[in-house]
Amino acid sequence: MAAHDNARYSRERAVISEVLGSKLDAAGVQSALDLWDRKFAGQKSVPLIEFVNEIEAVQALEARERHELRLALYKGMIQAAAGPTTTAARATTRATSPTRPRVEFKGTPAEIVFLKIVQYYGEQLRVLGPAVMQQFLSELRAALEERRMPGMLGDAMATVAMRGAVPDGVQWGNTARMHMLAQGLYVAACKAAGPVQADRILLGAVNQAKQLEAAKVFAPSQFL
Amino acid sequence: MRMKRLACCLAIAAFTLPATASAQGLLENPADLIWVSVSAALVFFMQAGFALLEGGFVRTKNTVNVIMKNYADLCVGVLAFWALGFGLMFGDNPSGWIGVTHFVPGDLTGGEAGFMVFQMMFAATAATIVSGAVAERMRFAAYAIGAVAVTGVIYPVYGSWVWGSAFEGSGWLSERGFIDFAGSTVVHSIGGWCALAAAIVLGPRLGRFGPKGEVRNIPGHSLPSVALGVFILWLGWFGFNGGSTLAADASIGKVLLNTNLAAAAGVVGTMILLTALRRPVLITSSVNGALAGLVAITAGCGSMEPVFAVLTGFIAAPIAVFGGDLLLKLRVDDVVGAIPVHGFCGAWGTLAAGLFLDEGLFQPGVITTQLLGIGAAFLWAFPLAWLCFAGINVVLKVRAESIHEQRGLDFTEHSEVGYPEFQTDLPHAGRND
Structure with a gap:
């Protein structure tokens, strides 16, 4: 060259x-x-x-x-x-730290628990590799479409899963809607990574969410 | 028009023809009755084997559901067979196609009643084969209705062709000399084809196959339970095949010997095959090898020499293993391997009964009749079962919702969990609140 x-x-x-x-x-x-x-x-x-x-x-x-x-x-x-x-x-140096900055979620206790669960799914699926992650995002969109959820919610969930950050102005809706969104996460994880991984991630997500202060007000198991 | 007339005749006959007084000499000898009654108890015990086998093959969150299905198909199967199936299968059979008397039978001799109990257990066995194939995703009510169709119609109508009638007339396959001593095809293939139809209508479990068809392993929660289940099934098979002599005489010995040899050959054959293929010698495949051998020998256990029983069991092993591979390629999700073991190996065993007949090996006429019976079983059971499950699907939805798959059918269908003290990590913790 x-x-x-x-x-x-x-x-x-x-x-x-x-x-x-x-x-x-x-x-x-x-x-x-x-x-x-x-x-x-x-x-x-x-x-x-x-x-x-x-x-x-x-x-x-x-x-x-x-x-x-x-x-x-x-x-x-x-x-x-x-x-x-x-x-x-x-641009001669690159950031080398693989750890993602932890984002403090804001919102109602239900929203905070929900976002933590979404974030956990993202963290765990990323470990399985980019192909799985890409498949997950595509399945997530399909699962939410099937449940007739607005496409912007899928995009927002993907952003939380990928980056741990919440886009501005997202209306997650009531608990029932977040419940459906959480179920979409499980279905997408099943299709992308298989049911054994999906079960493991699901249980891990609940346990992680239980550590939150918000979990004292809103039990994570209510989503699942 | 002709079909309409035939259907009318059958319907009229069912309600107007008097049942012939009783079967000639059916279990009249007390020793025969005792032997068949003990055998019925052994075949009943096979339900426990199926429950352990299928319960072990599923994840903890679906254990209660699959065992409940075993209970349900036994109970609804016994009632459906008593009310309808027995008459269709063993009632007077003037046409050779269907029995038309002895529906809801009440007035039976002791021997006939013992015979009915034995046959009820067979009908329940055919139905319970389906539950393993459709585990972890089929709704309970839909399954129970399907079990009524299998035990009340699909199984007994085919059975009437081969084993009918216990009273007057005989089935068209029986007339042609079709050999199926204890039901490789009548019970196992019919159950296997019904399972195939149900598995196709249901589709695979969520995430079982990747986007490019790659298979995701979903390990069962208790392999010791699977192994114990197969030990119990093996024991029960001595009643299944041995009792089919319907006589407490010396012929039982050969039947039991052949049964045992084929089961052992099925396991050894599977182990050798897996080693040759450089695959791990899995306990799940090995115990299914025993079942493959047992299913295969069921047709010919009374009519072949022990060396051929070994061969029959040995060949059943690759049929079960490669049959399972084929289904996975076709993306058919059969949780316990019921379709290759019961469907494919049942067909093989029925063919083997013709190939290795001790009255003369490899007789073309016998082989042709065996193939006819095998084909007739598939053509009768598979489309009818498919229609049946597809029909139930229209009314009830056979497939559990994905949220139910997520939570586990134990909780969503029965509000219980299999191991409440150990499943503390379940999101719902087994509670409805």
């Missing part, structure tokens, strides 16, 4: 790290970089839509956020192709 290609390659990676780093955690960014290296690096014309669609962690984001990411990447890549930028110069 020529020297200027190497420089451009570094700049492109820096752009990816910076842009995706605003939305994803370190593991998600690393996974995207690996995908870039494996499949897209060195191409004259980069299919950004394809690239973004193939980043597993991005699938958890809402459509609007995915669009913003693509746009930011597009702008960054143009700069990276043109020459050295401050962005590229900055």
Whole structure:
């Protein structure tokens, strides 16, 4: 590879790290970089839509956020192709901590317990690998569609599962609705990882949620 | 038009024909009656074996449900067989296709009553084969109704072709010399084909197969229970096959010997096969090997030499193992392996009874008749059972809701859990509050 290609390659990676780093955690960014290296690096014309669609962690984001990411990447890549930028110069280090910052959930006790359960599903399924996680997210959307739940709730749950963060302005609804959403989680986990794993995760999620202060007001078993 | 007329004739005959007084010499000898009664008790005990086997094969959260199904199919099966099935199977059979007398029988001799008890246990066995295949996802009420259809109609009508009548007339397969001594096809294949139909209508358990068809293992909760269940079934089979002599005479010895040899050969065959395939020698597969051998020898246990009983049991092993593999490829979820063991091995055993007949090996005429009987069993039982379960599905929904699968059918169907002191990790903790 020529020297200027190497420089451009570094700049492109820096752009990816910076842009995706605003939305994803370190593991998600690393996974995207690996995908870039494996499949897209060195191409004259980069299919950004394809690239973004193939980043597993991005699938958890809402459509609007995915669009913003693509746009930011597009702008960054143009700069990276043109020459050295401050962005590229900055991006020589990567975050290495695999741990995700713990998010304190806010809302009613039922919502806090519910969100903890969703987060636990995400944590456990991520351990099983990106293919399982991707399958889970797709099954989750299908399960919620089957239950005639608004699509935005599926997107929001995916975000909680993937990033532990809650998108703004989500109305989770009453306990009955959250119960149906939690059931969708189990069905999706069954289909993505198998019933044995799903049972294990389900029990783990309940036990985790029992540790919460909110669990004293709202018993996690009420969802299940 | 002709079918309509035949149906009319049968219906009229059922209500107007007087039942022939009694079966000629049916268990009139007290020793015969005692032997068949003891055998009936042994076949009844097989229900306990099935309960342990199926209960062990499922997850803890579905144990009560599957054992309740075993109880239910025994109870509704006994009643349905007494009221309807016995008449269809053993009542006077002038057409060769169906019995038309002895419905809701009350006036029976001691021998006939003992014979009926023995046959009731067979009918319940055919029904209980289904419960293992559909475990962990079928609703209880739908299953109980299905069991009535199996014991009241599907099993006895085919049985009338082979074993009918106990009184007057005989079944069309019996007339052709079809050999099925104790029911490889009549009981086991019929039960297996009904199980196949039910499993197809139900679909697999949630998440049993991955998106590309990969199989997810769902281990049973108690393998010791599975093994104990098969020991009990093996014991019960001595009554199942031995009692089918309907006589306390020396022929029992050969029947019991062949039964025992085939069961042992089934286990050894499975172990050798699994080793040759470089698969782990699982207890679940090994004990199913015993059942495969037992099912297979049931047809020919009274009519083949012991060496062929060993061969029959030995060949049943790969049929059960590869049959199970085939079903998984087809994404049919059979929790306990009932379809390959009872359906496929029942068919094999019936063919083996013709191939290894001690009056003359490999007779083309006999083999053709055996194949005819095997095919007739499938063509009768599978479509009818499919229609039956699909029909129940329209009215009742046979499949449990996914939330029920999540919580376990023990709790959602029966408000109980199998091991309340140990299942403290259940989300609902076995409580309704």
